[in-house]
Amino acid sequence: MFNHTSVLLKETVDGLNIKPDGIYVDATLGGGGHTSYLLSQLETGHVYAFDQDMTAINNAREKFKDHSNITLIHTNFENITSALNDIGVTGIDGILYDLGVSSPQLDVTERGFSHSKTARLDMRMDQTQELDAYEIVNEYSYEALVSIFFRYGEEKFSKKIAREIERLRKIEPIETTTELADIIKSQIPQKFRRTGGHPAKRIFQALRIAVNDELGVFERSLEQAIELLNKDGRVSVITFHSLEDRICKQMFVEYEKGPELPKNMPIIPEGYEPVLKRVNRKPIIAEGDDLEANPRARSAKLRIAEKQV
Numbered sequence: 508m509f510n511h512t513s514v515l516l517k518e519t520v521d522g523l524n525i526k527p528d529g530i531y532v533d534a535t536l537g538g539g540g541h542t543s544y545l546l547s548q549l550e551t552g553h554v555y556a557f558d559q560d561m562t563a564i565n566n567a568r569e570k571f572k573d574h575s576n577i578t579l580i581h582t583n584f585e586n587i588t589s590a591l592n593d594i595g596v597t598g599i600d601g602i603l604y605d606l607g608v609s610s611p612q613l614d615v616t617e618r619g620f621s622h623s624k625t626a627r628l629d630m631r632m633d634q635t636q637e638l639d640a641y642e643i644v645n646e647y648s649y650e651a652l653v654s655i656f657f658r659y660g661e662e663k664f665s666k667k668i669a670r671e672i673e674r675l676r677k678i679e680p681i682e683t684t685t686e687l688a689d690i691i692k693s694q695i696p697q698k699f700r701r702t703g704g705h706p707a708k709r710i711f712q713a714l715r716i717a718v719n720d721e722l723g724v725f726e727r728s729l730e731q732a733i734e735l736l737n738k739d740g741r742v743s744v745i746t747f748h749s750l751e752d753r754i755c756k757q758m759f760v761e762y763e764k765g766p767e768l769p770k771n772m773p774i775i776p777e778g779y780e781p782v783l784k785r786v787n788r789k790p791i792i793a794e795g796d797d798l799e800a801n802p803r804a805r806s807a808k809l810r811i812a813e814k815q816v
């Protein structure tokens with residue numbers, strides 16, 4: 508069964524200022540935790556729930572079989588505008604993102620997300636996608652690997668690890684998650700192996716971000732989401748990685764500033780009003796029970812903004 512403990516559940520959904528008859532989007536359905544709570548706040552409203560992982564969609568089909576006010580959409584959230592337009596939806600009252608992978612994705616060995624369970628290097632959230640972690644590890648150049656490891660994993664030993672991958676894959680392809688985890692471990696000097704997390708954690712995260720182009724699709728989707736929002740509509744975003752949070756913050760700030768005004772304008776002319784207003788300037792973070800119930804919540808940051816025009 509699909510067991511995922513939702514992070515910042517109430518904060519994210521209540522932050523959307525739900526109208527019982529509103530049109531809402533959950534861009535990252537997963538185990539349906541946020542969607543469930545969202546549905547409980549609606550009367551005649553409707554939820555459009557997206558996930559690129561067929562397992563999440565199938566689970567939700569069962570979970571929400573008695574609800575008529577939800578539509579499940581199996582596609583990448585970077586296709587949000589076209590997918591909604593195709594079914595006649597051109598404006599929404601709120602949208603939420605709870606980025607990253609779900610617990611079941613991490614827990615199912617064959618998905619290849621975990622460094623501690625032996626599986627083919629995969630890490631695709633959408634099982635129909637071609638690019639997987641195997642291709643990146645075995646075919647990307649040394650420079651490309653270094654760049655992925657540094658940018659997305661902030662791994663100090665990125666060059667050493669990429670060199671070793673390059674050397675070993677000439678002998679035979681690197682097939683599995685645990686083979687890769689051992690290679691990474693062998694390249695990180697003992698004294699730098701942080702207590703707690705496995706030394707391969709950062710590189711696995713970096714590969715996952717690259718396989719799924721997580722930053723690119725999020726940026727493209729968030730832009731569309733802001734465009735789709737009706738006036739006073741809101742967007743809630745939970746991020747788990749500093750680069751994701753930066754994209755969200757910068758976009759909110761940019762849309763809050765609005766276009767530069769011609770000098771000496773007594774009033775703000777039409778088309779120059781700020782598009783968004785941030786509801787919280789500092790990100791909301793998980794506390795108390797949320798943290799205890801879910802270690803994943805430790806790095807969660809929630810930002811909310813409201814459409815002004």
Ligand SMILES: C[S@@+](CC[C@H](N)C(=O)[O-])C[C@H]1O[C@@H](n2cnc3c(N)ncnc32)[C@H](O)[C@@H]1O
Binds near residue numbers: 514605632724725
């Ligand atoms: C952290 S889980 C969401 C959990 C959910 N909020 C809950 O309470 O159960 C993230 C989900 O978003 C999906 N996802 C991530 N990136 C996506 C994308 N670009 N397009 C569509 N779905 C995506 C993943 O497949 C995963 O199921």
